[in-house]
Amino acid sequence: MLNNSGKATLLLLTGLMMSSVAMADSGGTVQGGSGNVTLSVPVTTSTCSVSIPDTAITFNTITKNSAAPAGTVLDNQKFDIQFKDCTLDSLSIKTVASDYMKDMPGSTDAAAFDSSTDPDQALYYRILLPNVPEITRGGVLFTSGDKYFDIKGAPLVITPGSADYTLSSKIRLVSSGKERSNLAQNVTGSFNYLVTYN
Numbered sequence: 001m002l003n004n005s006g007k008a009t010l011l012l013l014t015g016l017m018m019s020s021v022a023m024a025d026s027g028g029t030v031q032g033g034s035g036n037v038t039l040s041v042p043v044t045t046s047t048c049s050v051s052i053p054d055t056a057i058t059f060n061t062i063t064k065n066s067a068a069p070a071g072t073v074l075d076n077q078k079f080d081i082q083f084k085d086c087t088l089d090s091l092s093i094k095t096v097a098s099d100y101m102k103d104m105p106g107s108t109d110a111a112a113f114d115s116s117t118d119p120d121q122a123l124y125y126r127i128l129l130p131n132v133p134e135i136t137r138g139g140v141l142f143t144s145g146d147k148y149f150d151i152k153g154a155p156l157v158i159t160p161g162s163a164d165y166t167l168s169s170k171i172r173l174v175s176s177g178k179e180r181s182n183l184a185q186n187v188t189g190s191f192n193y194l195v196t197y198n
Contacts (some may be wrong), residue, residue, distance in 0.1 A: 044086035049087035050195045059173045070177030081167040083160040090159050090198040095127060097151035097191040111151040122178040127168045134161050157198050
């Protein structure tokens, strides 16, 4: 049993212990309690972005031993162009094909395939777009009402109608009416595209 003197001594010791713990924490650095935070703010002149999900288009198989009349549509393949955060932007889109139809020198919509795979130009293709208010300039096919890309580089102008806007285009494979006997096993072609602020 502690007397009053013992109680006082115990209280004093307890107070000293508590005081010493408090002194150790006050002003001392906690382990892992200091460091550096780096801040960065990316700055760009553009918020608009454009993507084409499928840049390798394969048409349905055609037969080599029979020709279709000129202008016959052989296939259509989807060619979507996606715009993100371009709502208020007026954009110019140009396409330039790797080759053109020699029998259609004035045509701006009929693109030829590579001459090494289609030397007689038995086939050609068109890049078609819906005739919508968001698109200005560009020709219109009188047969279907679709707009088309000028494959010699004259621009279309588009102002996307929403923050996430998909232009549902298509590439159309067409017969020129010529014989297909000289077609390669795989007919190939290509075009370049360029999207800029208008």
